[in-house]
């Protein structure tokens with residue numbers, strides 16, 4: 372997955388990395404910024420996602436689709452798809468462009484709109500990457516926890532740089548006997564919960 376990234380995928384990843392880097396320094400308003408995961412976080416997501424049990428792979432918070440590309444690279448290896456939810460219309464348009472140019476469209480289902488409007492329709496989940504507003508992490512965890520299959524993973528970003536913001540979810544997850552949880556100091560910090 373790392374040594375043979377197809378040229379079209381690599382080009383789109385590099386483009387998004389450049390836009391994200393620029394966003395952070397040129398005064399782009401927060402709601403317009405891509406706010407992507409780091410490259411090494413993407414690599415870890417892909418390594419984890421390629422070894423999961425049967426069930427859906429979902430992502431809450433697509434932005435322009437950078438993290439989705441890492442998840443979809445793993446999904447492609449296994450002949451699976453990633454379902455990703457994005458509420459912001461401009462980000463949805465960017466993500467569509469990303470998936471088209473990276474040639475990973477067959478492995479991605481982009482669901483426009485508020486994740487919470489779709490949560491009730493979810494089946495068994497093998498992996499959920501949670502990267503939306505910090506204020507909704509706890510609600511997301513509560514929506515998906517019972518859908519997680521054995522050995523399935525909930526992976527939440529910003530566990531270090533926004534620790535206080537997502538602490539309510541971290542505390543609930545750590546107290547939930549169904550999960551083994553830890554924080555991995557990679558990128559902005561990943562909080563990973565394995566369903567026992």
Ligand SMILES: C[S@@+](CC[C@H](N)C(=O)[O-])C[C@H]1O[C@@H](n2cnc3c(N)ncnc32)[C@H](O)[C@@H]1O
Pocket residue numbers: 405406407408431432433434435436437438439456457458459462484485486487502503504507
């Ligand atoms: C931090 S960004 C995601 C970055 C992306 N995962 C990446 O690394 O490339 C968070 C995104 O979550 C979206 N979002 C926030 N609340 C949402 C919700 N309830 N349903 C779907 N998307 C949501 C925002 O519009 C924003 O684009």
